Amino acid sequence: MNKPLVGALLSVLLLGAGVAPAAAATEPGTTEVRAKAVTFAGTVALSNCSGSVVRAPSSQPGDPALVLSNGHCLETGFPAPGQVLLNRSSTRSFTLLNAAGSGVGTLRASKIAYGTMTDTDVSLYQLTRTYAQIENSYGIKALELDSAHPVAGTAITVASGYWKRTYSCAVDGFAYRLKEGAWTWKDSVRYTSACQTIGGTSGSPVIDNATGKVVAVNNTGNEDGQRCTDNNPCEVDENGTVTVRQGINYAQQTYGIVPCIGTGSQIDLNRAGCALPRP
Numbered sequence: 001m002n003k004p005l006v007g008a009l010l011s012v013l014l015l016g017a018g019v020a021p022a023a024a025a026t027e028p029g030t031t032e033v034r035a036k037a038v039t040f041a042g043t044v045a046l047s048n049c050s051g052s053v054v055r056a057p058s059s060q061p062g063d064p065a066l067v068l069s070n071g072h073c074l075e076t077g078f079p080a081p082g083q084v085l086l087n088r089s090s091t092r093s094f095t096l097l098n099a100a101g102s103g104v105g106t107l108r109a110s111k112i113a114y115g116t117m118t119d120t121d122v123s124l125y126q127l128t129r130t131y132a133q134i135e136n137s138y139g140i141k142a143l144e145l146d147s148a149h150p151v152a153g154t155a156i157t158v159a160s161g162y163w164k165r166t167y168s169c170a171v172d173g174f175a176y177r178l179k180e181g182a183w184t185w186k187d188s189v190r191y192t193s194a195c196q197t198i199g200g201t202s203g204s205p206v207i208d209n210a211t212g213k214v215v216a217v218n219n220t221g222n223e224d225g226q227r228c229t230d231n232n233p234c235e236v237d238e239n240g241t242v243t244v245r246q247g248i249n250y251a252q253q254t255y256g257i258v259p260c261i262g263t264g265s266q267i268d269l270n271r272a273g274c275a276l277p278r279p
Helices: 008-015 131-138 255-258
Strands: 044-045 050-055 064-069 084-088 093-097 103-116 120-132 156-162 164-181 183-191 204-210 214-221 232-235 250-255
Touching: 044 183, 050 103, 050 131, 064 103, 064 131, 064 214, 084 120, 103 131, 103 255, 120 131, 156 214, 183 214
Parallel strands: none
Antiparallel strands: 044 050, 044 093, 050 064, 064 120, 084 103, 093 103, 103 120, 156 164, 156 204, 164 183, 164 232, 183 250, 204 214, 214 250
16 A cells, blocks of 8 residues: 555655656657646645545535545554445544645544445545635635546546645556455556555545546555565456556546435435445
């Protein structure tokens, strides 16, 4: 997982993370990516990860705002395989960033609305403020979750609120199953090699450069070339064939979250089309 654990600070020194946004990169067979099209507005910094204020297409200004991050970024620790957290009390705080990456205010959670590391690696916090209150106070709108499955070849930007750094590349394809240690995730987004995300980028929104919508949440990468171990996920196809891609990073799609967000930002796992794992 891309958490700021052992080695993350060394990575900062070696790679220069936390400085100016990464330059745009062009992958063979893709169009040029212009990183400046995506800003930090709406992203947040957690104590150990990145995240973003997000809304569903049907969300209303008066709804409590939601913050998206990873399940492995929860303050309660890594959820066990099969474990789902739903409507757990939380007072966690988040630093809201503006377009330039400067902190403009502190947001606070009222609860962990949803969290798991089963099938996906996602957490959703419900905040004490509404979307309208955040926009009125800071002039910052929530990022919209795309309701459609992402497409291979799409130019994307991973925007890390923790490091205030962006990574630009494209969707290389999808892993039928992505296995890392005890956890398995379904239909994961695989980046092209230009997105060299590091510890602290976990939970960053993966933004479609053309639409500005969130299509995935950044969560892991194979660091050492090991097979299916912690911090070294492997891909497993429909036939059980295992592929290891050292240096390649991954994200979990977010379109499947949209049907689960009901009235008032409530996570309703019984809504039509909601396929998130249940407790």
